[in-house]
Amino acid sequence: xxxxxxxxxxxxxxxxxxxxxxxxxxxxxxxxxxxxxxxxxxxxxxxxxxxxxxxxxxxxxxxxxxxxxxxxxxxxxxxxxxxxxxxxxxxxxxxxxxxxxxxxxxxxxxxxxxxxxxxxxxxxxxxxxxxxxxxxxxxxxxxxxxx
Numbered sequence: 001x002x003x004x005x006x007x008x009x010x011x012x013x014x015x016x017x018x019x020x021x022x023x024x025x026x027x028x029x030x031x032x033x034x035x036x037x038x039x040x041x042x043x044x045x046x047x048x049x050x051x052x053x054x055x056x057x058x059x060x061x062x063x064x065x066x067x068x069x070x071x072x073x074x075x076x077x078x079x080x081x082x083x084x085x086x087x088x089x090x091x092x093x094x095x096x097x098x099x100x101x102x103x104x105x106x107x108x109x110x111x112x113x114x115x116x117x118x119x120x121x122x123x124x125x126x127x128x129x130x131x132x133x134x135x136x137x138x139x140x141x142x143x144x145x146x147x
Contacts, residue, residue, distance in 0.1 A: 003039025007032055083112035
C-alpha cells in the first residue's frame, strides 16, 4: 500500500505534466513501475524480517525458560521435589492448575500440585476427592457438591 502511495506521489509531484496523475513519456511509465515494484519487494522483505525477529525472540525466551527449568531439576534428587517443580512449571507455562498423581500402595494419590489446598498424601476420603485403585480405574464416588 505504501509502495503504491509513494509511486503515485512521485508521479504527481515529479513527472511531467506536474500535479496530475498522467504519464506522457513511456520512460516515465517504466520508472513509475520500477519504483512501485521495488517498494512492494522492500515491504515484503521488511515484513518477513519482522516475523523472523518475533520468532527469534520467542525462541530465545523459550530456551531461557527450558534452561532455568533444567537447572531447577538438576538441583534436586527426590521424587516429590521433582514432581513439585514439574507441577509448578506446567501450571505456569500452560496457565492451568496442575496436579501430579502417582500410584502408591494400590491407591492413586496427589504427589504434587501447584495449588496449596491439595495434600500430597493419598486420599483417605473417597467422598470428597474420590480415589482410584489398581484394579478399578474409575472413581468410586464423586463429590455431589461439585455438580
